[in-house]
Amino acid sequence: MKVLVAVKRVVDYNVKVRVRSDGSGVDVANVKMSMNPFDEIAVEEAVRMKETGVATEVIVVSCGVTQCQETLRTAMAIGADRAILVESAEDLQPLAVAKILKALVDKEQPSLVILGKQAIDDDSNQTGQMLAALAGLPQATFAAKVVVSDGKATVSREVDGGSETLSLTLPAVVTTDLRLNEPRYVTLPNIMKAKKKPLETIKPADLGVDVAPRLKTLRVVEPPKRSAGAMVPDVKALVEKLKTEAKVL
Template sequence: MWPSMCCNSRVLTDFRKGPLIVKVLVSVKRVVDPNVKVGVKSDGSGVDIGNVKMSMNPFDEIAVEEAVRLKEAGVATEVIAVSVGVSQAQETLRTALAIGADRAVLVESGEVPEPLGVAKILKALVDREQPSLVILGKQAIDDDSNQTGQMLAALADLPQATFASKIVVADGAATVSREVDGGSETLSIRLPAVVTTDLRLNEPRYVTLPNIMKAKKKPLDTIKPADLGVDVTPRLKTLKVAEPARRSAGVKVPDVQTLVEKLKTEAKVI
């Protein structure tokens, strides 16, 4: 039996399996590899990333893995990877394609826009692609802003579930488990929706050489923010970037009495 369109154009109904997600949109960011130690520029204007290894943001890699798993489970039919930034971000998108995304879109800009700018670009792509689910990493390891997913949900007027540690999609809704200060919380949100991923959601697969070769043949479109009618003019200004203060070396004490004395007189914590 052929799938038929239901009232929500973003969801197909297969009478053998129930509602299917038509598209999953996944955002990925090119960042410094987490295993690389970076330093601050001599003028204090930012972090020096010249000639250092770059890779996909780890939280975004989890997002791509989850989207691909939804497709492999027959819940989704297409996974679209999106990145915003310099032209070299095509390498990051090719990695997403090698993991299992079907096609990619690079919104090329001189620098990665601020979170609000990225959210506006993603909102324009949501309007164009009409995905049933948008999955993002909860934050990028370079700026730790943790803002883009929430801003996108607000701009697109979509329900959101952040810091997801488990996602189950069924009957036109996503059940999302997430950790909170007091323990855990489970949310049910109607699709279309925005979800941001936490580390415990999954473990991304190892990208094999055959899949890397296949990724080179998958479509990757490049557009500009202006093509989407989005202004990414910066609203924030970095005043200064500095390395954290070096920790002083620890000392050994002969007994508890000496430890307590030092905590009182030197550390002044008790």
């Protein structure tokens, strides 16, 4: 069984981002970049499937600038077999990424496509669902447990009312939640091995995909700063402030 995993290069989650002075976006110059944490979970799950004999090959895909090769090498150090970089200088939106992945699904014919449920930079939570719709595949989002056997994937996921279990006929699309697994630590020997694994670079035009943006960002602003708190002597004073100042009572 072939598994396709999509990964994204994002600003590291430990970095505090800053908005550009012109309000056009977030300043990513000279900041640490890493693999999207949800995508790292997706790679780990696919590699575990290979280690247990469920999967025979794990392919990782990333869309973006040349530096995304670093992210793909990290995924191969975790255990992926080969990588594909769809190189584009444009800021790709979820629909464009979904179209690229759909073209790769048609080309590679994987039995399972795994993605992180969302990226921590834009938090769109759209690519997996769009891919499933474009490819006409069953989907299960926010997976907390995935079991593949007999041509089906059984996915447990958390919902507002508790939890539910879905049974999908392969091929299918699954997006991962934080509770699915804990990614392994990448060792130096595996990093060295990853440098020798195949990495193919193509362009969106090679796949016949139009990546022109459909949405335009008008302005990006930082959240308003919180005002300082105030100490009150008793409950009566607190209630009075809630009535007169906060006006929530």
